Structure formats: structure tokens, C-alpha cells
Amino acid sequence: MASKGNKFAGCTVALATPFKDGEVDEPALRGWVEWQIEQGTPILSPVGTTGEAPTLSHLEHERVIAIVVETAAGRAKVMAGTGSNSTAEAIRLTKFAARAGADGALMVAPYYNRPSQEGMYRHFATVAEAVDLPIILYNIPARTGRNMEPETIERLASLDTIVAIKEAAGSLDQVSDILARTNLTVLSGDDSLTLPMMAVGAEGVVSVAANIVPRDVRGLIDDFNTGDAKAARERHARLFPLCRDLLGLAPNPVPLKSALALLGRGNGEIRLPLCPLNEVESGKLSRALARYGLIQA
Incomplete structure (x- = not known):
């Protein structure tokens, strides 16, 4: 039997947000969407962690969603980031994403205010009741300060519009527990764990x-x-060092933005409080890209 949100299975790109002179670079964003579609990426996820959502104004956040939906024009699904530590704000953003034409909403667990498991349940249930748009939960306790426990996820899975979870707690036991308890589509939230998670039942990343x-x-x-399986393991082994350095040298998306600049696909601009890589970190990233064959050593 198909999982609940299997239309979101496969490869979703967590889109970076390009900036120019401190502003969202709208032409570059449109070009970035076109490049991803040319590459065959089936699902685009703007304004998440990689999209530097915490540094965007509310108007910028909405504008990025609108641009990605408009540019994709149905050629790829759009899983728009609409999470917030304010339930009212999460509802507002999710309603906007629905009006803009997004296919789903990626909603991070409330951060900073560290709600109880009951608070998490009520937060997502309130949004699910207010907006008729498929919701993909996003569990990343290293950033939010709270783990969404499998028991809470099981309760949320009973709600019609909650269809999937991006699981980034780094625990295969938690992934297995979620799969045993629910029919949610589980997506890896860590590139280096995509293959191990799929081995126990996840359906993408x-x-x-x-x-x-x-x-x-x-x-x-x-x-x-x-x-x-042999080809999958070989790809995993090749991707692993690149993924490790993209996510381990500095907070995401600092290494990614630097890598895109080295590849001629951006200017590397990020917003404070994020800072560029230092010389040692930049050297490690360059070597990782060279080992992968993306740039010359």
C-alpha cells in the first residue's frame, strides 16, 4: 500500500535563496529554478533552512514562494517552507503558499520556544485544521531544541492533511519507529543518511x-x-564526503553558497548572522569539490 504522501517521494532540492547587494536576487532565483528543472529535479523546496528563511522578511518569504511556483509552472512540484515558532504566523504563511499554488507545505517544528509534545501536536493540528494543503512535518531537533517524538508524530499522522515527514534527527531507530507507527511518507533530512534511511523504509530526501x-x-x-543495491552503495560512497563537507564545515547554507560561487552558479552572498567560510574551511571545501570532479584541484 502506498504511503500517505508518496507524491512527495524521491528527490526534493532544498533551494538556496540567491542574494545580490543584500536583496533577494529574483532573476537569479528564476534561473536557479529553471536549471533545477532542466536537471530533472521533480520537487523544489524554497524558503527552508537552506533558503535562509530565518533572515527573510515576511514579504520576502512570500515573494520567494510566489516566484518559485510561477517559474516552475507545474513542471515540478513546490514544497514551500511555511514553518514558524508562532502558530498564527505558520497559518498565515501556509495560507499564502496555498493561494500561490504550492503543492505542499514543509513545516519545521516550532523553534526557540521549545514547546512540549502536546504543544507541538496542537501547533500542527491547528495549522492542519486551518489550511487545506498537504503538510510535510520537519523534525530537526539540533536547530529547534526539541525532538518530535514518534508518539507525537503518530498522533499527527491521523490528520488528513499531514502526509509526510522530513526526518533530520539523525536516528535510524526513530525513522523505524515512525514507519512502524504511521503510513507517513518519510524523507531524509540529511544527505549522508539518505541511503541508510531508504534501507529501512524512507522514500527520498x-x-x-x-x-x-x-x-x-x-x-x-x-x-x-x-x-x-551495489550501484546505490557506490553512489552513496561517492556522495558522502561531499555531503559531509557541505553540511559540516559551517552552518548550512554557508558551505553550499561558497560551493555554488566556486562553481560559477552564484556570488556566495549570505545574510548575517551567517558569516563566510574562513581560509581553512574554504580550502577544505575546494578540495572536496575537486575530489568529486566538480572543479580542478
């Missing part, structure tokens, strides 16, 4: 690395789904 090598990320998923 919301990927940072797909900003750089979308065909390779999609290829890993396709290899696994067609039963070619």
Missing part, C-alpha cells in the same frame, strides 16, 4: 547536495528503487 549535483542524488534514489 530533501537534499542540500541536490543544489550542486541533482542528477547524482536522484540517481542514488533511482538505483535503490530499481533494486540495484
Whole structure:
């Protein structure tokens, strides 16, 4: 039997937001969407962690969603980031995403205010009741300060519009527990864990690395789904060092923005309080890109 949100299975790119002179670079964003569609990326996820959503104004957040939906024009699904630590704000953003034509809403667990499990349940249930748009939960306790426990996820899975979860707690036991309790579509929130998570039942990834090598990320998923375990393991082994450095040298998306600049696909601009890589970190990133064959050593 198909999982609840299987239309969001496969490779979703966690889109970076390009800036120019401190402003959202709208022409670059449109070009970025076009490039991803040309590469065959089936799902685009703007204004999440990788999209620097915490530094965007409310108007910028909405504008980025609108641009991505308009540019994709049905050629790829759009999973718009609409999470907030304010339930009222999450409702407002999710309603906007629905009006703009997004296919789903990626909603991070409330951060900073560290709600109880009951508070988390009520937060998501209130949004689900207020907006008729498929919701993908996003569990990333390293950033939010609270883990969404499997018992809470099980309660939320009973709500019609909550269809999937991006799971980034880094625990295969938690992934297995969620899959045992629910029929949610589980997506990896860590590029380096995509293959291990799919081995226990996850169905894809919301990927940072797909900003750089979308065909390779999609290829890993396709290899696994067609039963070619050897090819999937080989792709995982090749992707792993790149993913480790993209997510480990500095907070996401600092290394990614630097990598895109090195590849000639952006200017590397980020917003405070994020800071550029230092010289040592930049050297490590360059070596990782060179080992992968993306730039010359």
C-alpha cells in the first residue's frame, strides 16, 4: 500500500535563496529554478533552512514562494517552507503558499520556544485544521531544541492533511519507529543518511547536495528503487564526503553558497548572522569539490 504522501517521494532540492547587494536576487532565483528543472529535479523546496528563511522578511518569504511556483509552472512540484515558532504566523504563511499554488507545505517544528509534545501536536493540528494543503512535518531537533517524538508524530499522522515527514534527527531507530507507527511518507533530512534511511523504509530526501549535483542524488534514489543495491552503495560512497563537507564545515547554507560561487552558479552572498567560510574551511571545501570532479584541484 502506498504511503500517505508518496507524491512527495524521491528527490526534493532544498533551494538556496540567491542574494545580490543584500536583496533577494529574483532573476537569479528564476534561473536557479529553471536549471533545477532542466536537471530533472521533480520537487523544489524554497524558503527552508537552506533558503535562509530565518533572515527573510515576511514579504520576502512570500515573494520567494510566489516566484518559485510561477517559474516552475507545474513542471515540478513546490514544497514551500511555511514553518514558524508562532502558530498564527505558520497559518498565515501556509495560507499564502496555498493561494500561490504550492503543492505542499514543509513545516519545521516550532523553534526557540521549545514547546512540549502536546504543544507541538496542537501547533500542527491547528495549522492542519486551518489550511487545506498537504503538510510535510520537519523534525530537526539540533536547530529547534526539541525532538518530535514518534508518539507525537503518530498522533499527527491521523490528520488528513499531514502526509509526510522530513526526518533530520539523525536516528535510524526513530525513522523505524515512525514507519512502524504511521503510513507517513518519510524523507531524509540529511544527505549522508539518505541511503541508510531508504534501507529501512524512507522514500527520498530533501537534499542540500541536490543544489550542486541533482542528477547524482536522484540517481542514488533511482538505483535503490530499481533494486540495484551495489550501484546505490557506490553512489552513496561517492556522495558522502561531499555531503559531509557541505553540511559540516559551517552552518548550512554557508558551505553550499561558497560551493555554488566556486562553481560559477552564484556570488556566495549570505545574510548575517551567517558569516563566510574562513581560509581553512574554504580550502577544505575546494578540495572536496575537486575530489568529486566538480572543479580542478
